[in-house]
Amino acid sequence: MHSNRDRNEVAGAADVVATAIDILSRPVQGTHRAINDLVFGVLGRSAAPVRILNEGIADLVYEAVRGGGVAAAEAVTAVSRLLPEDRVSHAVTSTAAGSVVVGAVNGLLGDRLAAEGNDLTVELGPHHERRIVGNDTAMLTTAYPKATGHVAVLVHGLGETEQAWYYRHDGRGSYGEALAAHGISAVSLRYNTGAGIEDNGAALAGLLDELIAVWPVPVERIDLVGHSMGGLVVRRACAVEASRATWLPLVRTACYLGTPHEGAPLATGVYHLSRALRKVRQTVVWADLLDVRSRGVDDLRLATDVALAPGIRHVAVAATLAADDTAWWADAVGDGLVTLRSARGPMTELHTLVGTGHLALLSDPRVLDVLTELMSDATPAEVDDATEPAV
The missing domain is CATH 3.40.50.1820 (Alpha/Beta hydrolase fold, catalytic domain)
Structure with a gap:
């Protein structure tokens, strides 16, 4: 979804939102399934058909949410390519609030944005x-x-x-x-x-x-x-x-x-919390969320x-x-x-x-x-x- 134009921050922002929806929906989905494991584990095999139906519907909903995020990002990107370049090149970072948000997003996902060629990647x-x-x-x-x-x-x-x-x-x-x-x-x-x-x-x-x-x-x-x-x-x-x-x-x-x-203690704490969450099957998805952190964040623990x-x-x-x-x-x-x-x-x-x-x-x-x-x-x-x- 990355634009071929010199710079398109509207498309970049749309990609970031779609990525955020994908990242945040997965631990929620995993927690939903973990609760199902607990509840239906107590109910036993007799409730298996209900469990299959429940999880099937839930999985479809989560996939629809993620798919909707991607589709919306693609639509926004397509429209933004029709706009004059001066309206999209610095649409986000031209404002003080937008620039602060971009700095925060790069702190969390900057290495990923750079790898994907996202136009919200900060330039040195x-x-x-x-x-x-x-x-x-x-x-x-x-x-x-x-x-x-x-x-x-x-x-x-x-x-x-x-x-x-x-x-x-x-x-x-x-x-x-x-x-x-x-x-x-x-x-x-x-x-x-x-x-x-x-x-x-x-x-x-x-x-x-x-x-x-x-x-x-x-x-x-x-x-x-x-x-x-x-x-x-x-x-x-x-x-x-x-x-x-x-x-x-x-x-x-x-x-x-x-x-x-x-x-930095906070970076060290996040690292150890992630390792601890991985030891329990029901909380692995939250460890995955913590491990989304950028290389820059992870470097701060050392x-x-x-x-x-x-x-x-x-x-x-x-x-x-x-x-x-x-x-x-x-x-x-x-x-x-x-x-x-x-x-x-x-x-x-x-x-x-x-x-x-x-x-x-x-x-x-x-x-x-x-x-x-x-x-x-x-x-x-x-x-x-x-x-x-x-x-």
């Missing part, structure tokens, strides 16, 4: 006004009319898009807007968080190599900021580039906001095994919902998604924010203070002094 690159900016000097000049040689690259987390950096709280602007006042050009990337972290790291390394070659002015310095999964992608990108040394020598600092260096790139000042910003980070439960609860221990990882320089949740790290003024100080004050000599060997 700098995004401006919810559209990708190509690696072209003219386009970058238009998107960044006040570009400077000091570039801060912002890499969002799982299920997010570059819009995550623009969430407003109490009327405050984004980190990028604040950094611009210090002569720093903030480039907010969007990437497919459902793809593997290693793959995204390699893709980011390649993108930065291309970006500095076409940036409107010569790039003199790069600072990297990653939120949650984005920090792991940054670490991977630096590891990829360590042997090639292209853009890496320009990097002065790497700041990790709520990054699960030692794995500790990152790459060393910190040398010559860079690596700084972790961790958060805890507790009002006191020395409280006995502060580490375990962390920011609600990442523990303090995991957020610190191998970093020797750590800032801990209390009374703060995972998403609040995207707009907390204390985080901005850390970023501003790092990017404004860290000269190459200071970076060398502050850099510690990876542990």
